[in-house]
Amino acid sequence: MDELLDRREMLKRSALLTGGLCLCRPTDSISATQSTCCHTPDIDSTSFFIQQDTLFIDLQREKILNKQGNAVFVSIPEQEIEMIVIHSNNNEYFALERFCTHGRQVVSFNKKRNIVQCNGYNHSIFDLSGNVIKGPAPRALRSFRVVFKENRLEILLAGG
Numbered sequence: 412m413d414e415l416l417d418r419r420e421m422l423k424r425s426a427l428l429t430g431g432l433c434l435c436r437p438t439d440s441i442s443a444t445q446s447t448c449c450h451t452p453d454i455d456s457t458s459f460f461i462q463q464d465t466l467f468i469d470l471q472r473e474k475i476l477n478k479q480g481n482a483v484f485v486s487i488p489e490q491e492i493e494m495i496v497i498h499s500n501n502n503e504y505f506a507l508e509r510f511c512t513h514g515r516q517v518v519s520f521n522k523k524r525n526i527v528q529c530n531g532y533n534h535s536i537f538d539l540s541g542n543v544i545k546g547p548a549p550r551a552l553r554s555f556r557v558v559f560k561e562n563r564l565e566i567l568l569a570g571g
């Protein structure tokens with residue numbers, strides 16, 4: 412009978428068995444360089460640098476983030492930076508911590524709904540400022556101030 416199941420149905424069933432798996436993207440396209448509701452690509456490593464508590468992102472190099480309705484992860488563990496940077500459907504930029512405040516699963520930008528959602532089974536939902544729309548997340552995602560200047564983002568790492 413399993414041979415008759417299509418791929419999506421098999422994923423659904425395995426998600427139930429494993430306790431959760433986002434089904435909004437077929438797993439065989441996970442390496443695609445666009446963000447979807449449960450997949451966020453890593454930032455182009457040549458597109459950013461950090462100087463004095465500010466993360467600078469060159470949007471001419473960072474082609475994914477340059478397009479509206481996309482997001483990228485910025486992960487620099489040695490500097491304790493774990494962030495999702497979003498270019499919203501409304502042409503605004505946001506930077507949030509990338510781990511859900513419920514169980515530390517990563518969050519992703521859901522372009523269709525213009526929200527941030529946890530990739531974990533419970534799917535907590537946050538607005539683009541990081542506020543909780545739907546739990547079980549107990550508190551907001553940390554939010555970082557973003558300034559857009561001449562095709563460049565400046566994200567203030569202190570405060571937030």
Ligand code: FES
Nearest residue numbers: 511513514529533
């Ligand atoms: S870890 Fe996000 S809802 Fe549980």
